[in-house]
Amino acid sequence: MLFTNLMSVDEARERLLSRVRQFGRDDVESVPLELAHGRVLAEDISSEIDIPHYSRAAMDGYAVRSADVSGASRTNPVILRLGEQARWVHTGDAVPEGFDAVVKVEDTEEFDGLVAVYKPVRKYENVGLAGEDLRAGDRIAEKGTLLRAHHLALLRSAGVEEVEVFRRPRVLVIPTGDELVRPGERLVPGKVYESNGIMISSYLKEWGASPEVTDIVPDSRDELESILNLADSYDLVVTTGGTSVGKRDVIYPVLRDIGEVLFRGISLRPGKPTVGAVVGSTPVLALPGFPAACVASAYLLLRPAIRRMLHVNGDVSFFAKLSDTVYSKPGFTSFVRLWVNFETMLARPVSSYGSGILSSITKANCYTIIDENTEVVEAGEMVRVYPL
Numbered sequence: 001m002l003f004t005n006l007m008s009v010d011e012a013r014e015r016l017l018s019r020v021r022q023f024g025r026d027d028v029e030s031v032p033l034e035l036a037h038g039r040v041l042a043e044d045i046s047s048e049i050d051i052p053h054y055s056r057a058a059m060d061g062y063a064v065r066s067a068d069v070s071g072a073s074r075t076n077p078v079i080l081r082l083g084e085q086a087r088w089v090h091t092g093d094a095v096p097e098g099f100d101a102v103v104k105v106e107d108t109e110e111f112d113g114l115v116a117v118y119k120p121v122r123k124y125e126n127v128g129l130a131g132e133d134l135r136a137g138d139r140i141a142e143k144g145t146l147l148r149a150h151h152l153a154l155l156r157s158a159g160v161e162e163v164e165v166f167r168r169p170r171v172l173v174i175p176t177g178d179e180l181v182r183p184g185e186r187l188v189p190g191k192v193y194e195s196n197g198i199m200i201s202s203y204l205k206e207w208g209a210s211p212e213v214t215d216i217v218p219d220s221r222d223e224l225e226s227i228l229n230l231a232d233s234y235d236l237v238v239t240t241g242g243t244s245v246g247k248r249d250v251i252y253p254v255l256r257d258i259g260e261v262l263f264r265g266i267s268l269r270p271g272k273p274t275v276g277a278v279v280g281s282t283p284v285l286a287l288p289g290f291p292a293a294c295v296a297s298a299y300l301l302l303r304p305a306i307r308r309m310l311h312v313n314g315d316v317s318f319f320a321k322l323s324d325t326v327y328s329k330p331g332f333t334s335f336v337r338l339w340v341n342f343e344t345m346l347a348r349p350v351s352s353y354g355s356g357i358l359s360s361i362t363k364a365n366c367y368t369i370i371d372e373n374t375e376v377v378e379a380g381e382m383v384r385v386y387p388l
Contacts, residue, residue: 006267008372009333013301015262016276019283020305021235023166032162033152039165040208040310041145047138047158050131057089059126062108062115063099066123077109077116086115095127102126134158144313146208168210169235169309173201174227176217177241177289178248195358196240196294200287203298207306209236219248225258231282236305241289243273251275251286259284267372269332271296291358296335299367299386320347320366320385326377328370337364340385347385364388 007015028042057063064086072078080086086103087096095102100123107119133154134140140158141151147165155163175197183193194216201211212234217223219242231237242251252275255261259279266274270293275286285302287294306312320338323346328334337350337360350364368383377383 006265006272006331007263009266009268009300012263012266012274012276013304016283016285016301016305017308019262019278020308021281022311023169023309027167028164029167030162030164033155033160036147036163036165037149037152038206038208039147039163039168040312041141041143041147042164042166042311044142045140045155045158045160045163047134047136047140049158050136051133051154051157052128052130055095055130056128057091057093057095057102057126058128059102059104060091061089061102061105061126062086062117063089063095063102064117064121065099066101066121066125069101069103069117069120072117072120074118077118080115080117082110082113082115086117100124100127142313144311146310146312166310168208169306170233171204171209171211171306172230172234172237173197173204173211173213174217174224174237174239175213175241176219176224176239176251178219180216180241182216196287196289196291199291200238200240200294200298200302203303204238204306207303208310208312209306219250221250221254224250224254228254228258228279228284231259231279231284234282235309237279237282237284238302239284239286240294241287243275243286243288245273249273255279255284255286266297267332268296268300269329269334271300271335272332274301276301292337292360295361299388300333300335300369315386317384317386318345319382320345322377322379322381322383323348325379326370328375328377330375331372333372334370336368336370337361337388338366338368338385339364340366347383361388 069078101121103117103121109116140154175194179191180194181191197213201213204211217227239251242249252264255277259277262276264275265272271288273288274297277284287297320340326336326349338347340347350360366385366387368385370377
């Protein structure tokens with residue numbers, strides 16, 4: 001039986017997300033800031049202090065009153081008394097009260113308790129003012145922020161010791177297929193090393209989840225049903241392989257028998273044989289076994305599901321110019337792998353498009369989406385690009 005009545009990617013995503021539970025207060029935990037990298041904030045955080053909390057020198061040199069040196073030059077230096085009219089400061093030192101600028105050391109010369117200033121400075125020149133970074137009460141980060149190194153640095157600058165974050169979603173990853181073998185086992189024609197499990201679990205970690213990968217499950221309805229009956233112990237279940245229409249593709253009939261199927265087959269290239277379902281109260285996303293198709297469906301369906309659970313806000317995208325014309329099949333959304341040169345912002349489509357070509361992902365650093373109503377995107381056109 002072939003796939004018929006394919007569901008659009010947008011509708012499939014909405015159906016899946018409608019069954020994904022957004023985390024609430026019962027899913028929140030406090031963690032030390034040192035352990036918060038990659039976690040998602042469950043609260044808005046504002047600074048309780050000005051950052052910096054004092055005006056500081058931005059250069060090594062001499063703190064001065066800008067009005068005192070307004071006419072300084074190499075041929076007509078201004079001479080100031082050290083300690084009274086000029087004071088030495090290191091970068092980061094507090095600017096002494098009564099002084100409003102810093103002259104860089106290379107624009108001065110010190111002798112006999114005096115300082116010759118050879119260049120004028122404006123008021124507050126080479127001074128970082130109190131509250132220049134943040135004022136007390138300013139928002140540092142909001143609920144749904146995926147915490148990265150720069151967030152942690154700013155939080156620590158505000159004196160934050162721990163933060164409330166959502167717990168990591170528990171995701172069960174089930175690689176399936178009689179053709180799969182573990183590394184170290186004999187590889188014979190018709191067998192391949194299982195790789196989707198480590199790939200999907202790694203993506204899940206990057207996206208803020210806590211994955212658990214099972215052993216390889218063969219194409220057995222009984223074994224698959226047995227492990228899927230554990231679904232309610234997890235926030236989400238992901239299977240890989242077995243989603244097509246062959247005799248060994250048992251994912252769909254099992255999900256149909258023990259759960260509620262949300263969609264079977266989506267208009268995505270690559271990624272058509274993707275299945276969404278609910279078992280008990282847990283969403284199940286069955287990804288294709290071919291790795292490039294697996295990645296496409298993971299980015300367009302699995303990643304949004306994790307982000308919904310964690311209330312993650314915002315996303316990264318930018319525009320780049322296509323180096324070559326790209327063609328898409330009418331009625332299908334195309335997941336196009338690209339290599340973007342960030343100096344020229346030129347996006348080169350990766351030549352290998354096959355759904356089983358994993359290197360087409362490793363050779364790419366970004367992707368773009370061609371919607372189902374577009375058949376051709378010409379070379380030279382600007383496209384919205386997302387990082388891989």
